[in-house]
Amino acid sequence: MIPVGKVNKTMSNVWQQEVLAEIKPGGRVSDGDIVRQVRRAVLMQRLPPGTRLPEVTLGEVFGVSRSVVRKALTRLASEHVVDQRPNQVARVRAPDVDETRETFAARRLVEGEVAALTAGTLDKRILLQIEDRSNREREAFLANDEAARIEHSLAIHHLLAEHSPNRVLGAMLTDLILRTSIVIALYKRQGLASCYLEGDHPRLLEHLTKGDGAGARGDIERHLDSLQELLDLGPRDSSIDLKAILGGSA
Amino acid sequence: MIPVGKVNKTMSNVWQQEVLAEIKPGGRVSDGDIVRQVRRAVLMQRLPPGTRLPEVTLGEVFGVSRSVVRKALTRLASEHVVDQRPNQVARVRAPDVDETRETFAARRLVEGEVAALTAGTLDKRILLQIEDRSNREREAFLANDEAARIEHSLAIHHLLAEHSPNRVLGAMLTDLILRTSIVIALYKRQGLASCYLEGDHPRLLEHLTKGDGAGARGDIERHLDSLQELLDLGPRDSSIDLKAILGGSA
DNA sequence: CCGGCATTTATTGTATCCAATTTGACTGGT
DNA sequence: ACCAGTCAAATTGGATACAATAAATGCCGG
Numbered sequence: 001m002i003p004v005g006k007v008n009k010t011m012s013n014v015w016q017q018e019v020l021a022e023i024k025p026g027g028r029v030s031d032g033d034i035v036r037q038v039r040r041a042v043l044m045q046r047l048p049p050g051t052r053l054p055e056v057t058l059g060e061v062f063g064v065s066r067s068v069v070r071k072a073l074t075r076l077a078s079e080h081v082v083d084q085r086p087n088q089v090a091r092v093r094a095p096d097v098d099e100t101r102e103t104f105a106a107r108r109l110v111e112g113e114v115a116a117l118t119a120g121t122l123d124k125r126i127l128l129q130i131e132d133r134s135n136r137e138r139e140a141f142l143a144n145d146e147a148a149r150i151e152h153s154l155a156i157h158h159l160l161a162e163h164s165p166n167r168v169l170g171a172m173l174t175d176l177i178l179r180t181s182i183v184i185a186l187y188k189r190q191g192l193a194s195c196y197l198e199g200d201h202p203r204l205l206e207h208l209t210k211g212d213g214a215g216a217r218g219d220i221e222r223h224l225d226s227l228q229e230l231l232d233l234g235p236r237d238s239s240i241d242l243k244a245i246l247g248g249s250a
Numbered sequence: 251m252i253p254v255g256k257v258n259k260t261m262s263n264v265w266q267q268e269v270l271a272e273i274k275p276g277g278r279v280s281d282g283d284i285v286r287q288v289r290r291a292v293l294m295q296r297l298p299p300g301t302r303l304p305e306v307t308l309g310e311v312f313g314v315s316r317s318v319v320r321k322a323l324t325r326l327a328s329e330h331v332v333d334q335r336p337n338q339v340a341r342v343r344a345p346d347v348d349e350t351r352e353t354f355a356a357r358r359l360v361e362g363e364v365a366a367l368t369a370g371t372l373d374k375r376i377l378l379q380i381e382d383r384s385n386r387e388r389e390a391f392l393a394n395d396e397a398a399r400i401e402h403s404l405a406i407h408h409l410l411a412e413h414s415p416n417r418v419l420g421a422m423l424t425d426l427i428l429r430t431s432i433v434i435a436l437y438k439r440q441g442l443a444s445c446y447l448e449g450d451h452p453r454l455l456e457h458l459t460k461g462d463g464a465g466a467r468g469d470i471e472r473h474l475d476s477l478q479e480l481l482d483l484g485p486r487d488s489s490i491d492l493k494a495i496l497g498g499s500a
Numbered sequence: 501c502c503g504g505c506a507t508t509t510a511t512t513g514t515a516t517c518c519a520a521t522t523t524g525a526c527t528g529g530t
Numbered sequence: 531a532c533c534a535g536t537c538a539a540a541t542t543g544g545a546t547a548c549a550a551t552a553a554a555t556g557c558c559g560g
Binding site: 105106110169179 | 328352353360417426
């Protein structure tokens with residue numbers, strides 16, 4: 001029997017493994033630091049979905065009191081990284097498959113538009129940064145350095161979001177990149193070494209450089225479609241699933 | 251001379267005018283209540299952009315301590331309703347014209363997609379609610395009841411967001427509706443009695459009912475374009491403006 | 501009259517205390 | 531074994547006190 005419904009990591013042991021590097025040499029830790037660290041840890045799957053995040057524990061880890069932690073948790077909740085329910089411990093959020101599909105659809109729409117808008121507007125410096133990341137992504141893939149590969153891939157999309165002429169859409173894209181990254185980590189097919197899609201990013205870069213908005217949009221949409229197909233999102237409709245299971249035993 | 255740069259309302263007098271109706275008969279006030287009240291007050295322009303929102307003052311108004319207010323302000327900041335900077339009083343946010351255009355463009359994209367996705371999926375109950383709001387919107391317009399008109403108009407778009415099959419896009423739309431409402435209040439052309447666009451909502455309703463996604467998307471896009479044209483967003487490029495002004499005196 | 505400087509006030513940042521709630525474990529009965 | 535009820539521990543919710551910072555005021559010399 002596989003306990004799939006209830007996730008209930010004990011946590012404490014995880015903390016001791018320095019999941020959250022509280023390196024903060026100079027000044028003291030602010031709520032923003034906690035937000036960044038937790039976000040990163042969730043992204044890197046060092047804090048799996050469902051993980052309990054008690055305020056006191058976080059406070060001890062970062063050497064601050066609950067006040068600061070509480071603000072950080074509120075912000076993380078608004079970023080959809082943690083789930084904060086009244087009178088309950090905050091937990092790392094675990095989006096279900098439906099939300100995963102919807103998140104991908106949203107990102108396809110937004111990032112496609114951003115790419116189309118951005119094409120031809122980036123100055124050389126940014127384009128070089130993207131090219132650099134793209135190269136290093138490929139190298140990391142060949143070297144089997146998954147963490148580095150993810151980091152470079154994320155950086156590319158992040159650059160797009162950051163330099164979108166429409167900053168409102170850019171901010172929305174930043175949020176969506178984070179959320180898709182989380183669900184990719186969650187639902188990546190077992191035994192799949194990596195989610196590297198050869199050539200996608202270089203192709204995008206070319207269209208961005210040439211100012212081909214429609215082409216860039218297409219690149220993004222195909223890229224995200226391919227990415228989503230690497231996930232194991234189970235059956236189309238969860239309600240049918242439920243019916244089938246209950247129907248047998250009734 | 252018009253002092254357009256610095257906004258610095260004194261506030262205190264405004265509070266006394268019961269800007270925020272702290273009617274809360276039964277239970278005590280939660281941070282969510284404060285969020286709703288402030289959001290509404292901003293929307294209704296009872297709290298103009300730039301208004302200072304000191305934590306203690308809000309606490310007194312709502313009869314709670316700063317802890318609760320703080321959480322509310324953090325949430326309002328994440329909704330882009332207030333501006334929260336370190337060691338400074340929170341203020342009602344005042345988006346500039348550029349952000350206004352970008353917000354409209356973002357909403358056009360997102361709400362268009364939501365309308366297209368939603369068309370044909372709404373059950374009769376929801377469609378009737380939309381029809382009802384549409385009728386009452388028109389009545390309120392004829393009766394010159396601006397507050398009611400806005401309320402009904404908002405409700406229509408809100409229903410769309412709430413019942414979007416894609417809940418991620420729906421939530422994003424909710425945010426964008428709020429933000430556009432704020433900037434509409436801010437930049438509405440002087441001497442314009444209302445932003446009522448006859449026939450737009452009934453037409454949308456028809457396409458939603460018939461399941462014409464492309465039609466619904468078009469309705470939304472045209473509706474938002476018309477709305478934006480009712481605003482006074484000044485010249486296209488602010489940097490050119492600056493140059494012209496400085497050039498004369500140099 | 502004005503501009504800089506010190507002081508005072510207003511306001512936020514953080515820690516801590518106590519109450520309220522939830523969670524989990526233990527016990528006793530069936 | 532199993533279930534319910536009860537109690538203890540863990541945890542959040544809210545208020546308050548104090549420190550740190552920014553804003554406002556007033557003073558004084560030019």
